[in-house]
Amino acid sequence: MTTVALKDVTKVFPDGTLAVDNVNLDVNDGEFMVLLGPSGCGKSTVLRMVAGLEDPTSGAVLLDGAFANDLPPRERKIAMVFQDFALYPHMTVNDNIGFPLRLAGVEAASRGERIQDVASALGIGEVLGRKPSQLSGGQRQRVAMGRAIVRRPGLFLMDEPLSNLDSGLRAELRAEISGLTRELGVTTIYVTHDQAEALTMADRVAIMRRGVLQDVGTPTQVYGRPATLYVAAFLGSPRMNLLEASVYVHLDRYITLTLGEQALHLPWTDIRSRAVAHYHGERIVVGMRAEALTPVAPDTRGDVLQGRIRYLEHHGHESLAFLDIGATAIVLDELGAPVDGGPGEQRGLRRFGQVIQRLAGRAAESVPTPAPTGGGNRASVLNDPGRHHRRSAELAVRLAPYPAISSGHPMSVAVRMDALHFFDERGDRIDIGWR
Numbered sequence: 001m002t003t004v005a006l007k008d009v010t011k012v013f014p015d016g017t018l019a020v021d022n023v024n025l026d027v028n029d030g031e032f033m034v035l036l037g038p039s040g041c042g043k044s045t046v047l048r049m050v051a052g053l054e055d056p057t058s059g060a061v062l063l064d065g066a067f068a069n070d071l072p073p074r075e076r077k078i079a080m081v082f083q084d085f086a087l088y089p090h091m092t093v094n095d096n097i098g099f100p101l102r103l104a105g106v107e108a109a110s111r112g113e114r115i116q117d118v119a120s121a122l123g124i125g126e127v128l129g130r131k132p133s134q135l136s137g138g139q140r141q142r143v144a145m146g147r148a149i150v151r152r153p154g155l156f157l158m159d160e161p162l163s164n165l166d167s168g169l170r171a172e173l174r175a176e177i178s179g180l181t182r183e184l185g186v187t188t189i190y191v192t193h194d195q196a197e198a199l200t201m202a203d204r205v206a207i208m209r210r211g212v213l214q215d216v217g218t219p220t221q222v223y224g225r226p227a228t229l230y231v232a233a234f235l236g237s238p239r240m241n242l243l244e245a246s247v248y249v250h251l252d253r254y255i256t257l258t259l260g261e262q263a264l265h266l267p268w269t270d271i272r273s274r275a276v277a278h279y280h281g282e283r284i285v286v287g288m289r290a291e292a293l294t295p296v297a298p299d300t301r302g303d304v305l306q307g308r309i310r311y312l313e314h315h316g317h318e319s320l321a322f323l324d325i326g327a328t329a330i331v332l333d334e335l336g337a338p339v340d341g342g343p344g345e346q347r348g349l350r351r352f353g354q355v356i357q358r359l360a361g362r363a364a365e366s367v368p369t370p371a372p373t374g375g376g377n378r379a380s381v382l383n384d385p386g387r388h389h390r391r392s393a394e395l396a397v398r399l400a401p402y403p404a405i406s407s408g409h410p411m412s413v414a415v416r417m418d419a420l421h422f423f424d425e426r427g428d429r430i431d432i433g434w435r
Helices: 043-051 093-103 108-122 137-149 167-184 195-201 219-224 229-234 273-277 352-359 378-382
Strands: 004-012 018-027 032-036 058-063 078-081 155-159 187-192 204-209 212-217 241-250 254-259 262-267 283-288 293-296 304-314 319-330 390-399 410-415 421-423
Touching (some): 032 167, 032 195, 043 155, 043 187, 093 137, 108 167, 137 167, 204 229, 229 283, 254 319, 293 390, 304 390, 319 410, 390 410
Parallel strands (some): 032 187, 032 204, 155 187
Antiparallel strands (some): 004 018, 241 283, 293 410
């Protein structure tokens, strides 16, 4: 099989667009690596550079340790599966799957045997005589997969292969693709914007934003201990609650995290308290997922937040309550959906960098910042022009389906302090030995 390494890879298009910025990434032999991020973050460009369809502006692409920048695609022993299937409409399924073998000069008998084996494995053995127009979307995607697999490549490259399918079929094919690639032992790089695909299919996930690699790790690592504020906000449903907090240290006792008019207390015995203590008198971002919050009785003692339900969402298997706790929320951009601002605030995507600058004590309006100076420097990437956006926090809390409460109802929630996440003004994780 094939190992892949990207060393300081940068791609700048002729119009000056910086698509990939100083990316370093290793993909191990037989590993299923998922490149995850929103549209336009550079993940497909990375894939195309590995395939040889794009040339890096700088840096090196290594295949099995050998420099491959100048290697043409046909000599890279790769197979690529595209979003739009890219099947030949005038050919039958049999001919589509066998086309790479015919080009390679494989004799007819051996070719037919390999086609039949692949078609049976993918469950399309009974449609070999049909043409693509006579197939369902799922069948067409299986044919595209079969055409890639039949070559027995050392490396699979998949560019959002399931995005054109309905949700039920996507879930079915997710299991098939991950199972099949692991059975074959083929190194796979899979591009998607869907976090469900990434977290369920990957051995490791690489999350990108605006051409910069934000985090790399197993699904458990990137979800449970995200490296940056952006990764924390990008992964999870409902999204992580991100709150502005002021830090006050009571030496050898606890650290007070003030959220508006309320406070939480991080015990001094928590290993993270030493790292958080460095921000005494400053503001940081505290992240808490819905699973870290539990509704409790109003008179419950301990780390409890009080609020009123602003609105409810019902999802059948559960309901989500969104509490107004009088704190300030940090809102990030490029997360795939418009941001709902308060009265008079602009709706839509907000720039991540300026929101983080809010934590550094700058005014809550648009502030010009210097142009980026470093290729992969996170601070220069985050400090880009945009608008501040702050709003009253809406704390997402999981409840039983269709609870007997309504908007305006008061609610108290206990907070699991060991499940909190802390981030500094640059959006980096605050932790000791965090991974």
